[in-house]
Amino acid sequence: MSKIKASYAGSGLMTLIAIIVMTVRPIADLDDTGHIMLGGIMIALCIWIFKPFKLTYAIGGLVLALFGLLVGLAPTVIFSGFTQTALWTLVPAFFFGYTLQKTGLGRRIAMAVIKVCRPTYLSLVFAWIPIGVILSILTPATTVRVAIMVPIAVQCCELFNLKKGSKGNSLILLTSFAMALIPGSGWLTGVIWGPFIQGQMANAGIIVTFGDWLGVLLVPVIIATILLVAGGLLFLKTEEKLSKEAIDAVKQQPMEKMSKNEIISAAILILVFGMSLTSSFHGLSTAIICISAMLCFFVFGVLETKDFNAAANWNLVIFIAMAFSLGPIFNATGISEWLSGVVVPALEPIASNPWLFVFAATTFFFIWSLVDVAMFLPTISIMAPILPRIQEAYQISPLVWIAIFILAGNAFFLAYQNMWAVMSRSIAEDRAWTNKHQGKYGMIYFAACLLALIVAIPMWINSGMFG
Secondary structure, eight states: OOOHHHHHHHHHHHHHHHHHHHHHOOTTOOOOOHHEEEEHHHHHHHHHHOOOOOOOOOHHHHHHHHHHHHTTOOOHHTTGGGEEEEEEEEHHHHHHHHHHHHHHHHHHHHHHHHHHHOHHHHHHHHHHHHHHHHOOOOOOOOHHHHHHHHHHHHHHHHHOOOOOTTTHHHHHHHHHHHHSSGGGGGSGGGGGHHHHHHHHHHHTTTOHEEEEEEEEHHHHHHHHHHHHHHHHEEEEETOOOOHHHHHHHTTSSSSOOOHHHHHHHHHHHHHHHHHHTTTHHOOHHHHHEEEHHHHHHHHTSSSSSHHHHHHSHHHHHHEEEETTHHHHHHHHHHHHHHHHHHHHHHHHHHTTTTHHHHHHHHHHHHTTTTTTOOOTTHHHHGGGGHHHHHHHHHOOOHHHHHHHHHHHHHHOOTTTOHHHHHHHHHHHHHGGGOOHHHHHHHHHHHHHHHHHHHHHHHHHTTTTSOO
16 A cells, blocks of 8 residues: 555656646746656656556656657657667567577576585575576576576475575575576676667767677676675575475476477577677677577577567567657757756766765665666666766766666665566565565675775776776
8 A cells, every 4th residue: 555655646746746847847948848848758757667557668658759749849759769779689688588488498597507506505595696697698688587587496495495584585585586687787788778778878979889888897797796695695694404305306306308499599599699799890780689589589480470479578668669769859859958957067076086976876876776666767868868968077988877877777675676676576475585684685785886896996997987
């Protein structure tokens, strides 16, 4: 009931502010078109963040399109997100994840790693790291990774006879969820934010390559991942023992012989990652590589025509495509210029010191993630168009912002905050971790990110990302 009240209260307040903006028109730097469009954007953000009346992400996107048409923007501006190359990197990603689930390849990989574990919490908890890494290489769809890994974690907890609500139960489930989410953030094709941010940056005239992403995020993500797992073992330390019989029960779980479709899928997905990593040599874009791979699944019979509608989350595709359009809409209506005039001067007190800037901005966005629960995509959409102005004013590379967005976007302090945490709890049902344990684990992740930045900031300074 409290969640429903919070949703309606938040959406009602945001809608009221949008109406005031459209009617009173208080911003001197915006004309009538800009005010109406800004109000429309706020209503769309309201739907994306608070989901009143259970409205979907796509509905928010359609509201955005409607306001754009009402104020007379060109359709080429309003629907520009649908022509973004990054969107057509994202669509194949849904097919990659669907293939992992349909063929059983994802579960096979996860179970294969679990079966080689020794009967200790240390071994079992650290086993989720390679599982998360391997699945992240094969698909950027975090939803799919969660759908594969968390049920196996639940199965492990049941076989180990861990008490529901216990630290041991929470530790295994939280680690499986976190490793489905975090390791893939280190490379462009390992997380849904990759294609999205690449597209938003392209709208702002900033080209982000696979190598750029790897250079700025791989090291901090590796450090944060290891520290999170180690911190979980330390601060969610359990007194429950794992019996050898329980581990043996997991290892004896039957696995059928690897099918032809699994072999084909594995080969195609590994090839996608390899070609994305070496794009500077062969010159093919990530979109070309991903679309070609998607077609190969159909050509080789791994997927059938009936799978086309089942594989892609078209609600999310519409949402992301319209979010891509925010940058061009901002520019066409003068909102981008107004936002630059607000944000750029606000950064002046911290912009001259890289250490102060990164830690202050990261902390702010971790807190802000409590508000923007729509996968952080609205925040990225709003910030991306003004990053060139920030770079011009303070010589801060937009790549630094990518790292801040990603690290903070993964935050999960509270039960409602992270959609994949919500999904994981739903999958685990009565075995789900407690709110207290999630809060503690979320704080460990925050601390792990701050410690990782101590290593990352000197690297970024040396690579010229701060002037």
